[in-house]
Amino acid sequence: MKNSRFSTRFVTVATVLVALLLSCQSCQGRKNYDVPHAHQGVLSPYExxxxQSLELNKSDEKELEAGKPVMKQQQGSDLAGGAICVQDVDAPKAAVWSQILDLDSYKGKVPKVNECKNYAVQQNADGTTTMKTKMVVGVIPGYAYTSFYDHTYHPEKDSLTWRLDYDKSSDFDDVAGHWxxxxxxxxxxxxxxxxxCDIKLKGKVPGPVVNFLSKTALKTATSWVKKESESNPTPKRLAFLGEASPAKQ
Structure with a gap:
């Protein structure tokens, strides 16, 4: 009987915990993201x-030749930090760009991405293209982050830079990135x-989440680009980019 009472209590407590978790997830799902972010940026944006400051030594070149990514860690606080990850891809630039810029197709290709969709695309007079994108990333069970990004594609400089779209609220405190x-x-x-990609998180966050976002995610990002680009070396045309489409480079 003692064991029976213990089992009943354990099941009851477990049921309450599950109910609370589902309730919290439901509340999070109702969060209003259509309000301005708490600030207009705290991380330095990438140009x-x-x-310019990145140097690859002979050991790095050997790793790249073997098909492995090379990561140069940049030190930050517990809630912020990032790194530069380098990866060689056996495909032309246009093919690589057609994978990176096709943000609407990230779900199913990019690990941990549960949702990714452009909600605004604009070609600018200076030849750049602005892409505003909603992205939901599930890091570990119970930790999914919804954020809104303001990307700028610079075809003449072969770069894509981004920050948060500060006209909306995001679960990350701030983000600054650069391809x-x-x-x-x-x-x-x-x-x-x-x-x-530099990420500043909000509040107290478990170590595994910090480690994934500051280290593992970088290697994952270049790895999926390598896989998809080498599997599809012929660049696809991205109609929304118009004259900036990598298929025309």
């Missing part, structure tokens, strides 16, 4: 173009990919 592509220095029709 388009090459990463940059270069022709491979030694292999024709191949690309060297550079990726950086």
């Amino acid at each position: 388009p173009g090459p990463f 940059h592509l270069e022709d491979h220095p030694n292999k024709p029709d191949c690309t060297r990919v550079f990726y950086a």
